[in-house]
Amino acid sequence: MGTLRASTRRSRLAGGNNMMRALLDDVRDIRMQALARERAMGETIDALSPAWKRSAANLEHYRALRATDHVALQGNLVRNGLSSLSRREAHVMPTLDAVERALSAMCGVAAEPARATMTIDDGAQLLARHATELLETPMPHMTRIVVTIPPWAAGDVAFMGSLVDAGMDVARINASHGDAQQWLASIKSLRTAAAARGRRIPVCVDLAGPKVRTGVCADGPIPLVAGDVLTLHANDNTSVLATKLANARVAVRPREVIEHLKPGDRVMFDDGNIRARCTAVDRAKSGGSGDVTGEVTVEVEAVRAGAWPLKDRKGVNVPDTDMPIAALTDDDLVTLDFVAEHVDIVAMSFVRSASDIADLHRALAARTKRTIGVVAKVETPQACRALPEILLELMKSPPCGVMLARGDLGVEIGFEHLPEAQDEILALCEAAHVPVIWATQVLESMTEHGFPTRGEVTDAADAARADAIMLGIGPFMVETVLFIEDLLARTQIRRARSRALLRAWSPLGTD
Template sequence: MLDRTLMQSALDIFEELRSDLLAARHGTDRNHPHYRSLLNLRQYLILRSKDWTELQEKLFLLSLSSLGRSYAHVAASVDTLYDQLSSSLGRGEISPEETAAFHHLGIAAAQEMIAQNSRALFGGKGAADAAEQTTAVMVTLPSDAARNGGELIRGLSAAGVNLFRINTAHDDPAVWQGMADVILALNETRPAEETLKIFVDLAGPKIRTGRIRRLKLPVVLGSNKREKTILIRPLPAQTISERTDPNTRARIPGQLALERSLFDKLAEGDVLKVMDINGRHAKVRIMQRDGEGVTGVISKKVAVDESCKVSGGGRKGYVRGCVVQPERIRLFTGDTLRITATDAEGCAAIRDETGKTAVPAQISCTLPAFASYVRPGDRIYIDDGKIGLSVHEVEADGVLCRVTQAKPGGTLLKEEKGINLPDTYLNIPALTPADRENLRAVKHYADMLGLSFCQTDRDVADLQALLQAETCGHIGIVPKIETRHAVFRMPRILEQLLLWERSGVMIARGDLAIETGFENLATIQESLLDLCSAAHLPVIWATQVLESQMKNNLPSRAEITDAAMAGRAECVMLNKGPFAIDTAGALLRILEQVHQSFRKNRQLLRKEMLWSVADAPEDGL
């Protein structure tokens, strides 16, 4: 039986809501190139400026559709629900004249607009029915992607990948061109609706740690957990600590250089005894000899320098070829770190005979006039949040910080690591001179550009102006949302994007999690997805999707759930790794299953505070 009292109560609320939404027409330019998307965006912001939990619960009790899926067609959803309630109470429906005056998109038309914008940016045939959902997959290309005739790119495209990301923060125009040439060659044999797209990521003003001074430090070999393989070379070979190849994530064995007289006598089965700088001994069992290279297995972890003795086969010698390495700066919670914008080299703290810090550790920063942006109490994070700092004192050319977050055993501070300042508004443009130069190198093959460090609508306008000056109006624009201040400015950023023919948004969850707090990322990314849907703009879901599978071909359970959630976006980005083809195939299968069962989620529509004009910080604060 219908609860007429409940229906009347809901209808009264809709009367008020419709009045608010109608007001959005005033001040919205009817001649705007994407007028209806702009109008719907503003109506969505009006909808989210209040708490509609009570109305949502009433609709649920009346078995009516929820407003929690209305973001792409706010006014049409409100009118539909209003008519259902009004008719059930014996009243008339909204007149066609009044509906026409609303200038809103119908529900089906809004869904088609999102699908159309997604196809325009990411390509593909799209869903046969606009109400269905499809999600494209983009993969970041490594430096050697064009090797062997572009074998990797060809394998990825065969697996179903139709977007490829070229990151201008690495390599050079010749390498980027090689990647693009493979993709363009593949497109020559593909139908127009199945052409592969190229996403070129402009690096932006990434803030990083500077150079650390070089010292002739001991080389660490082996492990205390298990035996490890090392390479033994004769002089003049150099020794290196065990490290990781950034392109393949493969382990490179540590190397030990010996004097020629000792090296030449090594044979399979021999055992070398190595004494380290602390007087400990490790044994190296010779496994294989191949020309000028010898492979051995070391029994435990040792630190060696050129004072360390090596013996075996009746001969004795010394470790040789230790290279100059960056000084180890290990930070502990409670330590002090000085960050400077000068070109001074980083160095570890100097301690007195009691162990007390006499001179704090220091690192430089690539941001000019760094000290002018921060205030005491501001938070700073380094290396994806591995090191957390709080500004203690601001000096003329730097800041003194207290370490608030580090591993119990200390965290190593390294060169070229990203710096995040979530409490600090950096009034610097997203486009750097290098970005402008790189754009000219890639403009003839780029389908879309990723605008890194986009914080305001001005950053989008700058790129639009540059593309127009370069007669590149066909290239899509995708601002990367990776700072707290970009989140606050999202409505303005979206309105600026709607002035461009093809555009979308990337939710760069890595930096965004650090900037907004890891515990807040889940709700913020949902809010961003909904807001972009209100503007009918497609979204790229990025950072650490199926990262474990990309590295070792075995995903974690949490990553599978995360990949399924990514199906809410129009595109999902995978990073590079040795199992890229397998990972892309797995992601496409996950997305296909998700889209067979889910589309959008019902929400309670509590008041959204992220884009409240009263709460958003002003530029420059």
């Protein structure tokens, strides 16, 4: 009996050793893949400033880590008392080195030489430094509060002071509203109020970008229900009601939308309240001027509340359609003249590729030698897919950041996929040591009505994972800043950034 027990123990030990050796081989393979990816991207990394080379290398290590599914490996590592490799976005290679050393010791073999060029602590420190370079020093918690300045507050020093006192860290101006004179009045009053309190509040301007909108309804709002058929056109800027002989006609600008929609493409109106799909395209149709722009037929598939009116100048999202529209519009270039003289940070709307960021860098360099931070707003499926390349382009001219613009992004990829997508964006940006601004409808009910919903409070607490959280406009803005200030301070005592399972990276969380 004793001999049998000893044999069983030896078998189990041998099995355990075999498993540990397999884990060691897996970790070493991942590390070699990460190093190979860094070497493959060597030319791109070498072109960056020394301050960002380690961040770019870590980004490539993380991309290698996420190239395949490691969920089973994570479970086996945890069962043996080792790091699961999650929550390691900011310092991939130091973590792989540490796990390799531990596994080597457990297997009774010599550890391979460490491959990391930074420590585990360096990753978090680099991210914190880059966030401070873009958004200034946080007071008092790590997640800054970005407040959108309402047009009516231009010149109101007392109101600006109340926002600063409540906890505002960064001021945002939406260039889709107001004009240069109004923006300058807001900036002057803000800086006066901040200086009186010994603070410096950076100013960020959001470029309007190539927003796709409907035209003006000639006969008032167009009531829509599921099953209705619309004809989209770009002949003029007029939308008209349906008749017994014709579908309702909806003007959409810019004309590239009409020119590039194809059957099967989704078309969303008014922040997704009206959801339609292209059923037919007629490229031969011409407008009254003789320009051949074509017409598109779409069928409404769903509307909010069973019936919803399409009003003047509502936003249109076409997530399945690639349009050759420059991310920098003529109006944006005029806004950049103002930015170059008065602003600390500029946020680019509807970024789709790294070339969009390169265009913005060139436009800024042509206007000023001042250092102006650049923030890429991720609000399209194209930007999600191209995010690694966008991050590398941002690193070429720091300071830089990413805005998680959940409004249009949710409409474009579907609200059901938004939680997954925002987690992947946060993870990839942390790996690149690029700060993230969490935006859109944060505590909206409180800003507008003075009371938050339970869901909004949970969402705002979740935003503590980001480097900044952005609030909108409403009559209860000061109260909302005070509320989020307290919420963030208490939340960050209990948790920092966290991640879950290392499945193969999917930019939209849909694969």
